[in-house]
Amino acid sequence: ALSSDGGCGGARLVSRMLRSVLLCLLLRGAASWAAGRASALRMGGQTLPLKLYNTLTRAKDPFLLREPGKASFYSCGPTVYDFAHVGNFRAFLTYDVFKRWLSKGHDVDVTHILNLTDIDDKILVRMQEEGVGLIELTRKYEALFKEDLYALNVEMPTKMPRATDHMDDIIDMIQVLIDRGYAYATETGSVYFEVRKQKGYGKLSRLRMESIQDGASEGGGISEGAEEDEKRDSKDFALWKAKKDTDGDVSWDAPWGSGRPGWHIECSAMARAFLGPTMDVHAGGIDLIFPHHENEIAQSEAANGQPFCNCWMHNGFVNIDGEKMSKSLGNFRTLRDVCKDATAIRAFRLFVVTSQYRSPLNFNEEGLKAAASAIKRLDKLVANLEACKSEASEGAYTDPDVERLVAECSASFREAMDDDLNTPRAYAALFKLVKGVEGGLKAARKEEKEYSAAAARLALEAIQSADEVFGFFYDPPASWIKKKATAGASSADEDAALEVSSLPQSVQELIVNRTNAKTSKDYAEADRLRDELLSLGFAVKDAKGGEIQVTRVQA
Numbered sequence: 001a002l003s004s005d006g007g008c009g010g011a012r013l014v015s016r017m018l019r020s021v022l023l024c025l026l027l028r029g030a031a032s033w034a035a036g037r038a039s040a041l042r043m044g045g046q047t048l049p050l051k052l053y054n055t056l057t058r059a060k061d062p063f064l065l066r067e068p069g070k071a072s073f074y075s076c077g078p079t080v081y082d083f084a085h086v087g088n089f090r091a092f093l094t095y096d097v098f099k100r101w102l103s104k105g106h107d108v109d110v111t112h113i114l115n116l117t118d119i120d121d122k123i124l125v126r127m128q129e130e131g132v133g134l135i136e137l138t139r140k141y142e143a144l145f146k147e148d149l150y151a152l153n154v155e156m157p158t159k160m161p162r163a164t165d166h167m168d169d170i171i172d173m174i175q176v177l178i179d180r181g182y183a184y185a186t187e188t189g190s191v192y193f194e195v196r197k198q199k200g201y202g203k204l205s206r207l208r209m210e211s212i213q214d215g216a217s218e219g220g221g222i223s224e225g226a227e228e229d230e231k232r233d234s235k236d237f238a239l240w241k242a243k244k245d246t247d248g249d250v251s252w253d254a255p256w257g258s259g260r261p262g263w264h265i266e267c268s269a270m271a272r273a274f275l276g277p278t279m280d281v282h283a284g285g286i287d288l289i290f291p292h293h294e295n296e297i298a299q300s301e302a303a304n305g306q307p308f309c310n311c312w313m314h315n316g317f318v319n320i321d322g323e324k325m326s327k328s329l330g331n332f333r334t335l336r337d338v339c340k341d342a343t344a345i346r347a348f349r350l351f352v353v354t355s356q357y358r359s360p361l362n363f364n365e366e367g368l369k370a371a372a373s374a375i376k377r378l379d380k381l382v383a384n385l386e387a388c389k390s391e392a393s394e395g396a397y398t399d400p401d402v403e404r405l406v407a408e409c410s411a412s413f414r415e416a417m418d419d420d421l422n423t424p425r426a427y428a429a430l431f432k433l434v435k436g437v438e439g440g441l442k443a444a445r446k447e448e449k450e451y452s453a454a455a456a457r458l459a460l461e462a463i464q465s466a467d468e469v470f471g472f473f474y475d476p477p478a479s480w481i482k483k484k485a486t487a488g489a490s491s492a493d494e495d496a497a498l499e500v501s502s503l504p505q506s507v508q509e510l511i512v513n514r515t516n517a518k519t520s521k522d523y524a525e526a527d528r529l530r531d532e533l534l535s536l537g538f539a540v541k542d543a544k545g546g547e548i549q550v551t552r553v554q555a
Contacts, residue, residue, distance in 0.1 A: 044067075044068065045064055045065055045066045045067065046065040046068035046069065047062045047063070047064050047065075048063045048064075048065065048108075049106075050062070050101070050102075050105075050106065050417075050418045051418065051419060051420055052281075052311055052313060052420055053313070053358060054311045054312055054313075055289060055313070056203065056204055056311070056312045060420050061311065063280075063281075063311060064310055065280055066278065066280055066310070069107065069109060070108065070109050070110075070111070071108050071109070071110045071111070071280045071281065072275040072276070072281075073095075073099065073111065073279065073280060073281050073282075073283070074112075074113045074114075074115075074271045074274075074275060074281075074283070074309075075091070075095045075112070075113075075114050075157075075282070075283040075284060076091075076114075076267065076283070076284035076285075076288055077116050077117065077160065078116065078117065078141075078145055079117040079118075079122060080117065080123075080137075080138045080142045081120070081123045081126045081137060081138070081141060082126070082141060082327070082531075083141065083144060083145075083335075084145055084148060084334070084335070085327065085332035085333060085334050085335075086318060086325065086332070086334065086335055086337075086338060086348070086363060087317065087318035087324070087325035087363075088285075089152065089335060089352065090285075090315055090316075090318050090357075090361060091283070091284060091285050091315050092114075092149065092154055093152060093154065093349060093352045094283075094315045094352075094353070094421075095112075095283050095313075095315075096152075096154045096155055096471070097353050097357075097421065097423065097469060097470070097471075098283070098313070098421060100155065100468060101417050101421065101469050105414065105417055105418075105469065110158075111274070112157040112158045112159075113157060113159050113160075113161065113270065113271065113274045114157040114159075114160050115161055115162075115163065115266065115267055115270050116138075116142055116145075116160055116161065116162045116163070117163055117263065117266060118134070118142070118163055119134070119163050119164055119250065119260055119266075120263060122527075122528075122531070123137065123138060124246070124247060124248075124250060125528060125531060126531060126535075127250075128246075128248075129531065129532060129534075130535060134164075134250050138162075138164075142162075146160075147477075147480055147483075148335050148336075150477055150480065151339075151345050151477055151480040152335070152345065152349050153346075153349060153471045153474045154471075159274055161270050161274065163261065163266040166266075166269055166270050166273055167252050169269040169270065169272070170261045170265055170266060170269040171252070171254050171255075172269075173265060173268060173272065173303050174191055174239045174240055174254070174261075175255065176303045177193065177239065177303050178191065180302060180303070181194075181197065182197050182198060182299070183239055183299075185240075185256035185257070186230040187230070188242045188257070189240075189242035189243070189254075189256055189257020189258065190230065190238060190240055190241055190242040190256075190257075190259065191240035191256055192230075192231055192232070192238055192239060193238075193239050193295070193298065193299055193302075194232060195209070195233065195235045195236050195237065195298065196209065196235070197302070198298045198301070198302055201294070201298050203297070204294050204297055205289050205293075207294070212235055237264060237295055238262035239261065239262050239264075239265045239299070240254060240256065240257075240259050240260070240261055240262065240265075241262060242257050242258070242259045243257070243258045243259045243260070247260070263292065264291070264292055264296055264299065265299060267292070267296050268296050268299050268300045268303070271296075271300070272303075277300070277304035277305075277308070278304075278306050278307055278308060278309065278310070279309050279310070280309075280310055280311060281309065281311040281312075281313060282296075282308075282309040282311075282312055282313070283312075283313040283314070283315075284313075284314060284315075285314065285315055285317070286314040286315065286317065288314070289312075289314060293312065296308065314358070315358065316357065316358050316360045317361070318360075318361045318362075318363050319361065320333075320362075320363050320364075322362075326523070327530060327531075329518070329523070329542065330530060330540050330541045330542045331541065331542055333363075335348070341481060342475065342476045343372055344368070344372060345476050346375050346474070347368055347371035347372035347375050348368065349472065350371040350374060350375060350470070351367050351368055351370075354371075354423050355423065356422070356424055357423070358420075377434070378434065378463075378472060378473070379473075381434055381437065381441075381463075382460065382463065382473065384451075385456045385459055385463075386456075386460070388450065388451040388452070388453060388455075389453050389456040389457045389460060390453065395449060395450075396450040396451065396452045396453065397440070397443065397444035397447055397449040397450065397451050397452060398452045398455065399437070399443075399455040401436055401439075401440065402436070402437060402440055402455045402458055402459055403455075403458065405433050405436040405437070405459075406458055406459060406461075406462045408432075409429045409430065409432050409433040409462065410465070412426075412428075412429035412432075413426045413429040413430060416428075416429060417469065423470075426466070426469075427470070429466075430466045437459045440455065498538075498550045498551060498552060500550055503538070503550065507533065507536060507538060510529055510533050511540060511548060513525075513529055514530055514533070514540065518542075537552055538550055538551070538552060539551045
């Protein structure tokens with residue numbers, strides 16, 4: 001009830017209650033982290049000087065290894081039904097730098113698992129649109145994804161398991177959850193995780209059960225009506241989806257019925273198969289915190305009876321014109337769209353890895369051009385130093401600042417990287433060294449002397465040491481550049497915008513339905529309609545001012 005002073009007392013009471021709830025959720029996350037830390041220390045774990053922002057605790061925590069000198073790391077990979085876009089690659093580049101820093105900066109042996117989602121609702125839709133089988137579709141985009149990783153100089157994960165190769169692990173884990181009373185099978189052959197049975201659900205996302213929309217735990221708040229009817233609670237999420245007629249021959253036999261796994265259980269089962277019940281760090285985009293990662297925690301801890309993960313890392317979105325880049329919004333660009341040559345793809349890597357990984361990154365041509373200029377400047381300096389390091393002539397110019405600069409910049413680089421992978425500060429430290437050495441080379445030329453070979457070697461070693469983490473100096477695969485050029489030439493006649501009114505009526509209706517879905521924020525439906533248009537040979541993009549641009553592509 002409101003107080004007699006017009007409601008202020010009631011408002012204060014509500015405020016205190018909300019603070020109490022938030023504190024409770026905070027303590028849940030802290031308690032989970034503390035339990036994992038205590039377990040790791042009992043096992044003789046190692047605490048590194050590195051601090052990482054842990055989504056679970058909402059704080060920069062000292063990074064703890066359960067086993068000294070070894071890190072277990074899982075990161076969410078792509079759903080292989082289409083090209084990954086540049087927003088997706090921010091995650092893969094961020095966690096490449098993280099791995100490199102653990103390995104090169106702290107001499108840690110990293111076991112990295114990056115999963116491939118090769119069975120999913122979107123995959124089934126695309127199969128029907130293209131008239132191809134599961135393996136034909138997913139292997140095609142898996143290969144293209146790996147080509148893009150190589151082009152970006154991403155160090156390959158220890159393993160890249162496919163969900164379809166671990167169906168036994170998935171089924172076994174679901175059976176454990178049923179046996180322990182956390183999941184239930186329905187008459188149709190589906191299996192659901194009973195969310196209310198898992199204490200602490202919401203500790204990662206800080207969501208209270210009462211605030212979760214019906215169906216949201218499935219992903220994006222979307223559930224089919226028939227599925228909702230068979231759940232004990234609308235917030236329960238699917239571990240196994242009973243086979244439907246529209247699934248074709250894509251199904252697996254399980255004790256409760258033929259079907260296929262839900263998205264969330266795939267990661268939990270593969271993580272357990274390769275890393276055991278508890279891992280050191282799990283990473284992904286910020287959009288995966290809920291429901292995907294929250295559900296991973298729930299089902300993994302229910303099945304294993306142990307903390308699932310000690311540290312959760314999440315990278316921010318890539319935005320275009322202030323909006324998140326995504327396929328459903330029609331504003332995405334692929335790596336092959338934006339990188340025209342070898343310098344451009346190296347520049348894209350620099351542009352992404354030198355940003356603060358947790359903050360939104362605004363993708364724009366100006367940023368890429370600046371990154372390309374930086375790449376050329378670095379290449380020029382390294383070439384000059386390479387030429388100097390082997391020429392030990394008498395009377396060479398001895399740079400009075402290089403030794404101090406190397407020591408200062410190397411220390412600043414390490415300090416920045418150990419502070420939650422602060423790559424902007426680390427990059428600034430590198431460029432302080434670059435500017436200083438460029439000044440030394442200029443002074444040597446002014447005095448008409450050779451630059452000291454010893455100074456050149458010292459500077460080169462420092463720059464190359466930083467690059468072991470950043471990964472700027474490399475030659476992108478010639479085969480990737482050639483494929484990109486060929487694809488660009490063949491599609492040049494497809495770029496012209498089409499008049500919507502000139503398109504077939506059925507296509508116009510799809511475009512209108514997609515626009516309506518976006519307006520009502522039904523992004524999954526907008527995504528589906530966009531894919532349907534692509535299958536018919538039409539690409540739809542949203543331009544400024546609400547204008548719709550339609551171009552023809554190869555169906």
